Amino acid sequence: MKILSWNCRGLGNQRAVDVLSHLVREKAPNILFLMETKRSIVEMRQIQADLPYRCMLAVPNIQRCGGLALLWMEEIELHVQTFTLNHIDALIMNDTDNPWRLTGFYGWPDETMKHNSWHLLKHLHTRHSIPWLCCDDFNEILNSNEKQGRLPKPMAPMQQFRATLLQCGLVDLGFQGYMYTWNNGHGGDEFV
Known part of the structure; x- marks a missing residue:
């Protein structure tokens, strides 16, 4: 698929x-x-x-x-479970013995609202215990080497993001190709 x-x-x-x-x-x-x-x-x-x-x-x-x-x-066989302005969460049931979950996620771009992204992600994590793929633009980075530009990214937001992913059991799948594919500091990754 x-x-x-x-x-x-x-x-x-x-x-x-x-x-x-x-x-x-x-x-x-x-x-x-x-x-x-x-x-x-x-x-x-x-x-x-x-x-x-x-x-x-x-x-x-x-x-x-x-x-x-x-x-x-x-x-x-996709069944949408919940959705908001920032996510669509669905179950994929093509193999009834091995259902899995897909969440399309768009994090708040405003720095002052990022805590809402992490709260939503933690809530979604509690809903099911089946394999989970989260396709996203979290509007956050994991490490400072993911950013280009003169001003360094503050550590606290990255640490909060990493802590949220750890709590949710999500792992960065990485990428292939050119690392910087976004404008104005917004990018996305896939996590499972």
Whole structure:
């Protein structure tokens, strides 16, 4: 099974939609999680119509900020459990003897609100004890070497993030390719 998670930073222009269509054709994911769609549910339905996914849960944007969407192929037995402006949590039941959990997560970008991200993640952790994949943009880094720029990242937020991942039993899967793929200090990783 292939999963694609993308912080698209808005699907309000045709170029972004074209990039999304190209990614879906090239990677052929069974499940697609989108963050920062900046689209309403109606607008996401229009985008969905041009993609091969018949199933979707969209969390609308608020004043053109945020917005999440989880899209999946019909043959995937996916059951959404909960969702907020910052997450979509689902069970994958294709193998009934080995169900697993997928959470699409978008952390609060505002430094003063990050504690809400960690509280939500800890709460989600308590809901099930099956294998868990968290596709995300936590809007936080684990280590200072994950940041470019002159000003160093304060240690306390990174330590709180690491403590939350440890408490939730999540492990960074790492990445392949160029390390710095984001703008303005926002990036994402996958954790299981």
